[in-house]
Amino acid sequence: MQTIEIDFDVFKEITIRRKTEDITPNDVLREVFGLEKKKETTASKAQSGRPWVVKGVEFPSGTEFRASHKGQMYYAKVENGFLILNGKKFPSPSSAAVSITGNLVNGWVFWECKLPGEQKWQIMNSLRYNLMSK
Numbered sequence: 001m002q003t004i005e006i007d008f009d010v011f012k013e014i015t016i017r018r019k020t021e022d023i024t025p026n027d028v029l030r031e032v033f034g035l036e037k038k039k040e041t042t043a044s045k046a047q048s049g050r051p052w053v054v055k056g057v058e059f060p061s062g063t064e065f066r067a068s069h070k071g072q073m074y075y076a077k078v079e080n081g082f083l084i085l086n087g088k089k090f091p092s093p094s095s096a097a098v099s100i101t102g103n104l105v106n107g108w109v110f111w112e113c114k115l116p117g118e119q120k121w122q123i124m125n126s127l128r129y130n131l132m133s134k
Helices: 008-017 025-032 042-047 093-101 124-132
Strands: 052-054 057-059 064-069 072-079 082-085 088-090 112-114
Touching: 008 025, 057 124, 064 093, 082 093, 088 093, 112 124
Parallel strands: none
Antiparallel strands: 052 057, 064 072, 064 112, 072 082, 082 088
């Protein structure tokens, strides 16, 4: 996954064109450029089927993550048992956050996540505490 810098007006326009949370910024840009929607192949589905397990919390394949830092949004996704950010694999949410900020960061409060099939984003840490209260 590549990251590009855009100004706020462009970000706002992309956000407005997302009719639902399931439509990604990439989907919006593909539509603007007249490109077909990208289809996931059977091979990539099989490869990305393993969940990412961190401190006893399981994030299914396809779980999306987002974070804002200095006015820029960053997106990551669970694939094949790892958190993938800008094409790199990260074993922990904090290591992914540090790659963005350059400082020590608690990834559990830095990232919001959206589980597959869900519409709502939530702070990653809330899933950790929900698991502990069960």
